[in-house]
Amino acid sequence: xxxxxxxxxxxxxxxxxxxxxxxxxxxxxxxxxxxxxxxxxxxxxxxxxxxxxxxxxxxxxxxxxxxxxxxxxxxxxxxxxxxxxxxxxxxxxxxxxxxxxxxxxxxxxxxxxxxxxxxxxxxxxxxxxxxxxxxxxxxxxxxxxxxxxxxxxxxxxxxxxxxxxxxxxxxxxxxxxxxxxxxxxxxxxxxxxxxxxxxxxxxxxxxxxxxxxxxxxxxxxxxxxxxxxxxxxxxxxxxxxxxxxxxxxxxxxxxxxxxxxxxxxxxxxxxxxxxxxxxxxxxxxxxxxxxxxxxxxxxxxxxxxxxxxxxxxxxxxxxxxxxxxxxxxxxxxxxxxxxxxxxxxxxxxxxxxxxxxxxxxxxxxxxxxxxxxxxxxxxxxxxxxxxxxxxxxxxxxxxxxxxxxxxxxxxxxxxxxxxxxxxxxxxxxxxxxxxxxxxxxxxxxxxxxxxxxxxxxxxxxxxxxxxxxxxxxxxxxxxxxxxxxxxxxxxxxxxxxxxxxxxxxxxxx
Amino acid sequence: xxxxxxxxxxxxxxxxxxxxxxxxxxxxxxxxxxxxxxxxxxxxxxxxxxxxxxxxxxxxxxxxxxxxxxxxxxxxxxxxxxxxxxxxxxxxxxxxxxxxxxxxxxxxxxxxxxxxxxxxxxxxxxxxxxxxxxxxxxxxxxxxxxxxxxxxxxxxxxxxxxxxxxxxxxxxxxxxxxxxxxxxxxxxxxxxxxxxxxxxxxxxxxxxxxxxxxxxxxxxxxxxxxxxxxxxxxxxxxxxxxxxxxx
Numbered sequence: 001x002x003x004x005x006x007x008x009x010x011x012x013x014x015x016x017x018x019x020x021x022x023x024x025x026x027x028x029x030x031x032x033x034x035x036x037x038x039x040x041x042x043x044x045x046x047x048x049x050x051x052x053x054x055x056x057x058x059x060x061x062x063x064x065x066x067x068x069x070x071x072x073x074x075x076x077x078x079x080x081x082x083x084x085x086x087x088x089x090x091x092x093x094x095x096x097x098x099x100x101x102x103x104x105x106x107x108x109x110x111x112x113x114x115x116x117x118x119x120x121x122x123x124x125x126x127x128x129x130x131x132x133x134x135x136x137x138x139x140x141x142x143x144x145x146x147x148x149x150x151x152x153x154x155x156x157x158x159x160x161x162x163x164x165x166x167x168x169x170x171x172x173x174x175x176x177x178x179x180x181x182x183x184x185x186x187x188x189x190x191x192x193x194x195x196x197x198x199x200x201x202x203x204x205x206x207x208x209x210x211x212x213x214x215x216x217x218x219x220x221x222x223x224x225x226x227x228x229x230x231x232x233x234x235x236x237x238x239x240x241x242x243x244x245x246x247x248x249x250x251x252x253x254x255x256x257x258x259x260x261x262x263x264x265x266x267x268x269x270x271x272x273x274x275x276x277x278x279x280x281x282x283x284x285x286x287x288x289x290x291x292x293x294x295x296x297x298x299x300x301x302x303x304x305x306x307x308x309x310x311x312x313x314x315x316x317x318x319x320x321x322x323x324x325x326x327x328x329x330x331x332x333x334x335x336x337x338x339x340x341x342x343x344x345x346x347x348x349x350x351x352x353x354x355x356x357x358x359x360x361x362x363x364x365x366x367x368x369x370x371x372x373x374x375x376x377x378x379x380x381x382x383x384x385x386x387x388x389x390x391x392x393x394x395x396x397x398x399x400x401x402x403x404x405x406x407x408x409x410x411x412x413x414x415x416x417x418x419x420x421x422x423x424x425x426x427x428x429x430x431x432x433x434x435x436x437x438x439x440x441x442x443x444x445x446x447x448x449x450x451x452x453x454x455x456x457x458x459x460x461x462x463x464x465x466x467x468x469x470x471x472x473x474x475x476x477x478x479x480x481x482x483x484x485x486x487x488x489x490x491x492x493x494x495x496x497x498x499x500x501x502x503x504x505x506x507x508x509x
Numbered sequence: 510x511x512x513x514x515x516x517x518x519x520x521x522x523x524x525x526x527x528x529x530x531x532x533x534x535x536x537x538x539x540x541x542x543x544x545x546x547x548x549x550x551x552x553x554x555x556x557x558x559x560x561x562x563x564x565x566x567x568x569x570x571x572x573x574x575x576x577x578x579x580x581x582x583x584x585x586x587x588x589x590x591x592x593x594x595x596x597x598x599x600x601x602x603x604x605x606x607x608x609x610x611x612x613x614x615x616x617x618x619x620x621x622x623x624x625x626x627x628x629x630x631x632x633x634x635x636x637x638x639x640x641x642x643x644x645x646x647x648x649x650x651x652x653x654x655x656x657x658x659x660x661x662x663x664x665x666x667x668x669x670x671x672x673x674x675x676x677x678x679x680x681x682x683x684x685x686x687x688x689x690x691x692x693x694x695x696x697x698x699x700x701x702x703x704x705x706x707x708x709x710x711x712x713x714x715x716x717x718x719x720x721x722x723x724x725x726x727x728x729x730x731x732x733x734x735x736x737x738x739x740x741x742x743x744x745x746x747x748x749x750x751x752x753x754x755x756x
Contacts, residue, residue, distance in 0.1 A: 164601045164667075167561050168674050169590030169618030174625035178614055182605040 021330050024323035028384045028465075038376070038389045045379035053235050054228035064214035065236050069244075070278035071131075071203035075138035076196045077275040082143045084188075087150035093158035094172060108151075112144030113494035114487065116202045117370065117458040118471065121209045122487070125475045126299050131282060132289035134206040138199055146195050153187035154180065189255050193248040200244050204237055205370040208462060209472075215370075222374050230375070234367060241366035299480070307481035310474075314467060314482075314489040318457075321466030322493070324384060325453035328391025332452075333445050335396045340403030341429050346415055347407060349425050361400045369394035369455050373464055387456065387464030395452050399444060406440040407433060446501050453497060457490060510575045512678060512710050513537040513560065518569035520555050529555045531734040532569070539677075542704060542711045544721040547731035548754050553714040556731065557680050560712070561593045562586060574677075591618040594671030596681040596700070600663040602670075604656030608647060611655050611666050612638040615673025634673075641669040645699050661692030665699065672703055679704055681713040685720070693717075697724050718750050 025032065088094045089104045114122075120137035127133045157180060165179045207215025214233060221229045339357050341347060348354035373390035414432050423431070460468015467490060474482040518533040529552045537543055545553050558564040560571060562578065571578050573589060581589055594615070602611050616634050617625045624630075630638075642648050645665040650658065655666060664684060671679060681700060685693035701724055704711045715721045721728055722742040730738030730745070730753040738749050 160599065160601050161603055163563065164595065164597060164670060165614060165617065167563055167590055167593070167595040167680075168615055168670075169587035169592075170614070171587065171617070171622060171625060173622065174617045174620070177626055178606070178610070178617060178628065179603055182603050185605060 017330060021327055024327045027323050028320060028327070028388070030327070030388060031385055034385050035388055035392075038379075038385065042376055042379045042389065046375065049227040050231035050375075052228065053232035054226075055232055057229065058232070060217070061214075061233050061236055064217055064233070065240050067282065068200060068203045068214050068237070069240060070281045071135065071138065071206075072196055072199035073274060073278040074282060075135055075142055075199050075203065076192060077271070078135075078139050079142035079146050079195065080192050082139070083146035083150050086143065086147035087154050088176065090147065090151040091154045091158055093154075093162050093166070094176070108144055108147040109495055109498070110144070110491055111140050112148060113454075113491050113498060114141070114144075115454045115458040115490075116141035117205060117209060117461050118468070118487075118490065120206050121461060121472060121475050122483070124209050125478075125483070126296055127289060127292045128295075130285045130288055132284050132286060134203070135282075135284060137206065138203060141202070142195050142199060145198070146191060149191040149194075150184075150188070153184060153191070157183045185255075189252060193252060197241070197244055197248055200241055201366075201368040205368045208370060208374075218371060219374065222378055225378075227378070234371060234375075237368075237371075238363055238366040242362060245362075302480040303484050305481040305484065307479070307485055310470075310482040310485040311489070313470060314486050315493075317460075317467030317470045317486075318489055318493045320384070321456045321460060321468065322453050322497075324387050324391055324459070324464070324466060325449070325456035327388050328456065329395045329445065329449055329452040331388075332392045332395025332397075333399050333441075333448075335392070336399035336403050337441070339396070339400045340407055341433070343400070344404045344407035346410065346412060347425070347429065347433060357400070358404070361397050364393055365397035365401060370458060370462055373459050373462055377463065384465045387459045387466070390459060390464070391452060391456055394455060395448060398448055398451070402444040402448075403437075403441055406437050406444070410436055443505060446505055450494070450498055450501055454494065457494075511536045511572075512539040512574060513712075514572040514575075515560075516570050516572070518556070518559060518571065519567045520552070520559060520564065521567050529734050530559070530566070533731075533734070533736055535729065535736065535739075537710060537712065539710050540708060542701065542713075542724065542726040543729060544713050544715050544725035544727075545729045545731055546715055546718055546721050546753060551731045551753075552734040553731055554682055557682050557712060557714055560678075560680060561590050561595060587618055591674055592677045594674045594676035594679045596664070596667050596671050596679070596684045598683040598686050600660070600667045600687075602655040602663055602666055605654060607652050607654055608642065608658070608666055609635075609638060609651045612641060612669040612673055615670040618674065638669065638673060641672050644703070645669060659692075660688050661695060664688065664692070664696050668696070668699055668703065672707075677710065679709050679711045681711070683714050683716060686716060693720070718745075718754075721745075 024030075086104060086108055090101055090108065092101065095101050095104075116137055119140050120134055123133035123137045127136075161183055162175055162179045165175045170178075204218075205215045207217065208219050214237070218230055218233050221227075221233070339361065342349065343354045343357035343361075345354060369390050372393055373386060376386045376389050410433060414436060415428055456464075456466060457468045460466040460470070461472045463469060463472075467486060471483065471486045471490070473479075474486060513536070515533055515535040518530050518535075520530040522529060533552075533556060545556065547553050555564055559566045560573075562581065566579070573592070578586075578589055603614070610628075613628075613630050613634060616630060616638075620630075639648070639651070642651055645668060647662060647665055647669070650662065655663065658666065667684070679700070684700065685696050688696065697720060700711065700713070703709070713724075722745060725742050728738065728740065728742050728745050729736055730749065732753050737753060738745065
């Protein structure tokens with residue numbers, strides 16, 4: 001930090017980010033006062049209206065929560081199988097033809113860069129409401145995510161471990177079976193469980209667009225202003241998300257240590273039985289879906305049209321969504337920065353405070369941001385301001401957890417040696433830890449940018465502005481040519497953003 | 510008929526001015542133990558990988574047992590590879606499979622589709638793998654995960670895997686570069702012992718000139734993608750070594 005050039009660079013970066021935030025603020029015509037006073041308003045509103053949670057309809061809620069879990073299980077299972085196939089098709093060791101790989105890669109990128117709630121709205125538009133369309137939407141988005149993750153892991157393995165098998169003339173299937181699968185198991189467990197955690201949250205919001213699950217109940221109760229009922233559901237959702245995270249952590253530890261269990265036939269059979277059980281429990285409306293399939297070609301034909309008048313409003317809408325995502329990310333990141341240093345156990349100044357922060361963050365993280373937004377909208381009204389507050393909360397939750405993990409990975413020596421010199425807590429943080437963790441933090445922020453913008457686009461669907469609002473309006477009014485344009489814009493911009501983030505991560509981190 | 514004949518082999522990566530191999534000619538008779546020496550970037554790895562076509566040459570032709578291999582694709586290429594064993598610098602074992610499984614992987618190319626996919630090795634294969642592990646002194650580690658072994662032990666598994674193919678030619682790409690001197694000597698001893706006992710031909714890339722002189726029956730000096738020395742270890746003078754490695 002005493003290097004003058006480094007200092008100039010640091011301040012340059014800070015000014016740059018600040019400038020972006022200011023531009024975004026003006027672009028969105030955000031009300032800074034309103035945003036910063038929203039937090040207390042929101043908290044007091046929640047405290048007054050949402051408590052105590054009402055347990056009158058507890059049976060219905062439990063059923064809805066179980067449905068949500070079953071949704072996640074079924075969607076992850078199907079996506080897992082599809083993703084493994086796609087990931088193999090994206091791997092150079094399996095498919096030598098670069099053009100074929102690029103086609104698969106593009107298709108997967110398309111699946112991944114359309115947020116799940118948008119997939120759900122589209123499916124509802126084409127096939128009508130129902131649980132089957134929700135499942136399809138989840139599978140599409142999850143396959144996009146998992147294929148890429150699997151493919152990255154497979155690429156790492158293939159680069160080294162498959163060469164000997166190739167050099168000894170082994171065929172492809174045997175190469176996958178004997179070389180790839182054993183080494184792929186840990187990554188497979190990791191990513192699949194991660195997708196499961198994501199999908200629990202995602203399936204909870206699908207109902208908001210009529211795609212089944214508990215989202216529809218939450219939304220209805222909110223609009224009827226039965227806040228105590230909403231509180232009960234949200235609490236249960238939080239509980240189930242935390243239980244899932246805990247269970248996933250347990251399974252990870254257990255299976256990583258012992259690959260024999262992970263790759264045994266009994267485990268495979270167990271997973272398939274759970275899948276079939278959940279499928280049975282969901283009782284999907286397959287008949288209705290099949291009946292509606294005949295509608296699809298007509299609507300797809302209608303979607304082939306393009307409304308070029310929508311291009312400019314669409315791009316402006318995406319800019320607004322991006323601005324909301326960026327503002328949410330920057331403020332969420334700043335909050336996370338403070339919270340993480342107060343909570344990381346190797347530097348936390350006060351144990352109870354650390355536990356309190358960790359617990360608060362877990363709860364915030366467990367609630368899907370769409371549900372947050374709905375609650376905030378109930379408290380401070382519709383529009384960009386509500387969207388930004390929700391995005392700040394969700395980015396803060398995610399980044400605090402990531403930052404804490406990064407800080408706790410730091411060797412204790414840094415802190416001990418500084419403490420030995422008589423440095424204060426603040427000095428240790430600023431001079432000892434911050435330089436050590438800064439690159440790691442930036443990597444997390446870069447990764448989060450994509451999610452934050454994707455969430456911001458999704459929020460539009462429930463009325464927080466941006467391109468999502470344009471899209472849901474077009475869908476509601478059956479304005480197919482506009483829908484096509486907006487989807488293309490969302491995909492194009494999200495894809496561009498993803499490439500930028502990848503580039504930044506490679507270049508700077 | 511020579512076992513291997515390389516004619517005018519050229520390889521360049523993307524830009525034409527970065528020629529890694531600039532017209533290499535080399536004939537290897539059955540039973541030779543050839544060591545290729547040369548500094549990093551001289552093209553040793555590229556040369557050895559062109560032989561089993563892990564890398565495709567830009568120009569030139571390679572004859573294996575008198576047959577040109579350049580046009581080989583698919584099944585025919587795999588057949589060629591089953592006859593050429595390879596040992597890697599970083600061992601490249603499947604860490605999460607056990608030692609026995611890793612050795613048996615050398616057999617997969619010889620098996621039909623169904624048997625290889627299901628991993629149904631024959632009794633002879635199992636016995637052969639066991640015998641090889643005994644020969645390299647790893648019989649006590651047969652059921653250990655490959656990832657738990659030391660570097661030297663991993664490379665010995667790598668040797669067994671290559672031998673399991675019953676190859677005619679053994680390639681080794683800097684097999685001792687990641688090892689300490691004591692383990693390195695054991696590895697080279699075992700490669701030499703097994704190739705001699707089976708009458709195999711060996712082509713080994715090495716960095717260390719003294720090891721090359723001690724083990725090779727013939728040394729090839731590679732510099733900037735060209736062969737600048739080809740002769741008996743005794744003929745490799747200090748000046749020649751300087752010419753190969755310095756400037």
